[in-house]
Amino acid sequence: MTTMTETRAAPAGAPGTTFDAIVIGAGMSGLYQLIRLRELGLRARVFEAGTGVGGTWYWNRYPGCRFDSESYSYGYSFDKDLLQEWSWSEHFAPQPETERYLNRVADKYDLRRDIQFNARVKAAEWDEASRSWTVTLEDGSRHRSRFLITAIGALSAPTMPNFPGISDFRGQSFHTGLWPKEPVDFAGKRVAVIGTGASGVQTIQEVAKMARELVVFQRTPNWCAPLGNGRIAPEEMEQIRARYDEIFRRCEETFSCFLHTPMDKNTFDASEEERNAILEKLYNERGFGIWVGNFKDMLTNREANRVISDFVANKIRQRVKDQKVAEKLIPTNHGFGTRRVPLETNYYEVYNQPNVTLVDTRETPIERITGTGIRTSERDYEFDIIVYATGFDALRGAFDRIDFRGKDGVTLKEMWKDGATSLVGMLQDGFPNMFMLLGPHAALGNIPRSIEFNVDWVTRLLRHMQANGLTRAEATPEAMAKWMDHVMEVAKGLLSMEVDSWMTGVNVNVKGRQVRRVARYTGSAPAYRGWADDIAARGYAGVALS
Template identity: 55%
Template sequence: METHDAIIIGAGMSGLYQLHTLREIGLKALVLEAGSDVGGTWYWNRYPGARFDSETYTYCYSFSPELLAEWDWKEHFAPQTETYPYFRHVAERFDLRRDIVFGTRVARATWLEADNVWRIDSDDGRVFQARFLITAIGILSIPVIPPFEGRETFKGRSFHSADWPREPFDLTGKRVAVFGTGATGIQVIQEVAKVAGHLTVYQREGNWAKPLHNAPIDAEEMAQIRERFPEIFARCKATSAAFLHDWEPRVMADATPEEREAMFEALYAQRGFAFWLSNFQDLPTNAETAKAVGDFLARKIRERVNDPAKAEILIPKNHLFGTKRVPMETNYYEVYNQTNVDLVDLKATPVERFTECGIVTGGEERAFDVVIYATGFDAVRGAWDRIDFTGVGGQKLIDKWRDGPVTYMGLQVHGFPNLLANVGPHSGATFCNVPRCIEQNVEFIAALLKWMTEQGFDRVEASEAAEAEWTESQRQGAEAFLASKVDSWFTSINTNLPGRNRRSLLFYTGGQQHFLTFCADVVANGYEGFQMIRAASPATA
């Protein structure tokens, strides 16, 4: 049995940085990674069109001036083909691979009370032991495919977008079906439409999408960005969601109709999430404001899509703007003006069955060579449910979370000592520019373990009272937000999974500033809410 101070699950962005920080404080740490390389999301998701929708220069690590100085980004919103090499470079530069075990998926993690350690069993029979177990398993890492009748009978090629073939795969001239028009589906559709002989898009629900406005970064602009990195990171730390964008101080009622329209037009022309996250500050909570923003986008969709019937299918009818994750797009709506692209409304004509050759809807069979599922993930908790976590007294985490996650700070769960989460449910990093908030999560954990080591503590566990208070505060805080009243992955709804039809908050609604202040207060008060125990004594802090 291999023994370590800490085991980290996952070699994505948070896992790599967590390994680096634990080395810095003198802990012996090991990363267990299911894939064959580093990169997490950017290792697994290789579909055409995969890219950031956060500005590239806000998505990278900020902890190393040398790393910032030597890496040149080529686009304002980098594609997967640039991002994956970036994480490979990070792993090489900081010699991280020597403490990563690839091709190893964690099956079980069991708290051994007598020894005050975690036992970790992998699916290939290896056993590890560690005082601390840290998850870096991502919030969108478990693909989900709808259980269509006869899906297994289809004899063409089919796969989820997150399982895109590793070998070269050419769609030129092929008859292609894509299921899903969320953030991933939109990126896939934009690219597949350029080469497919014929593309059929199967849409269950439309989404509010806004132009990305990507552009190249030349050497001169990269040099300017590099000089501005301190300013860029300071700006991200000062905003509510750690993006460069932040809310307009006014509510919509403070603006005249003319001012409102001018502001919408200006934001629509800006890069990235500006239209969403620099809009009127009451957008997340005021249905009238959200409807006005959606009406503006609906007019844009009607202007860009030639066929009025297709435009109406693409315009969302079941949710207001901003209540679900807002995809970014590049000429997406124009795809539906192409003669080689069809749109099937699954609300009007659901899938009846798959056949060996294709898909039947509305009594009509369409033949395909390839079917691509851009049908999303078992968000946030899916990767947790896949691992059999057993805590104090044999308690199962999946049982404790049966009615929804309960956590303290999204970081710990009572009854599961020394289990620490990066970007866990209710964490400040779940509704955030993830890389910026990942760094905060990772650094908080490293500082906590360093403090424990200095103070002689070897066990930390969220108190039951702190867990209950935090979870309830998240539930109450979400009630004011329109998003909490909509079925989406934000609220744990997934109609493609059994038992996921009851809303349960997964994300954090307090804003980055509140979370940072809360974390600082916790530390200032001796890690308030965490129960600490020394190996030789039951003393509690």
């Protein structure tokens, strides 16, 4: 049998280094995929735009950035020795600790020798004759590989707002997803934070402690719930180590791979007194339990959702002293949990501080950024620092920023112009030998759990190809259509599908993203894995192999 390396042929006019597999991105998925590719004996190269490993945990260094999955449910599960060696300091680890953890993985497996840093991928083009990809970096260099694996993340393409004058501002300005490595000094400064999503909430909590004046510009308030973070004592860490098998087994069983999963009870199965006790308990527990571990009809039954929404609204009113401000912080255009729920630590109490002001941009819109600050329809504000916590072009944004060209020169962006498609979030008809580790319609939730499954699934497919002398894999249109029908079916009845958010593919800062579509897999993680495993069990039925 010929090896994959021996079957390669170079496309005409495509200079550069040749590999068996190229991976784009050195975050959690790229690092793990590199480990697995080495086990297959493949010559692999990872191209990473940054100067270090970590992906999300490399780029997002903003104040307060941390997990909202429990640390011990987030790290890699495949390395039992690492699980016993590593100690998490908090139940929800801060960014610097997570970056150290991923560097520890890179050190342990000597991964950097196969990673090229400062290497942003500009384009990738399929050549049918040689059954290979040519990858072009922004520096103009070109590299060939049999297989192309995207490890570019679901939330990795930062978006700026469409305000005029952004480049006019003479102070410091930062997007939370492109934070500098050097510390930013907020002490005594006049600071603006634009945006109150998850990264905005985390940033606001910390900046409020340091800034002389903080003005928060909020377009859409979000339902936030307490994080419940705390230190992990050494003896507690030892108990966690003894329970790792149980912890990861629990993550495999739950709806979205968190330690929490919906109760087997509907909201109105309980009396009002019992409901309130359950909601109070969930509100005061750590993590996402109040979102993903609540009554099972909370996200499908409008009346049930109103119960939890009213409960959290009253919590906001209790925590914010100025009731006019409290009402501005309570969402009115969506129910609790129908958008991504930021977890917070004393976020609402921030608005009780004399140095913090909330500006509702629905009432007084931002008109432009000026040389000295921000102009709204009401007045001019002067700032030393502006923080753009304006989120990401989620799920497909990172794909759109690379010129992917498949069979017959068709671009991925063109193929997805009416909405992204996939086969189990990992393959796309027309793009042979390209595997997406967190592509559209992959299971998300507690993302590292999805990463490990998807990397292992791709690795098993590559091993199958090795064993059978196969050099080309592509999703069939029929299998994709069947999968997309399933994706649409499981989204029916979800209240979240009525709401504009990145989870429904809407982003007002990105042209063409104002049409609500199914942008992610909304079924359970076990159902997703079952579908993908069934494809593999039937000899990769739905994947054209040759």
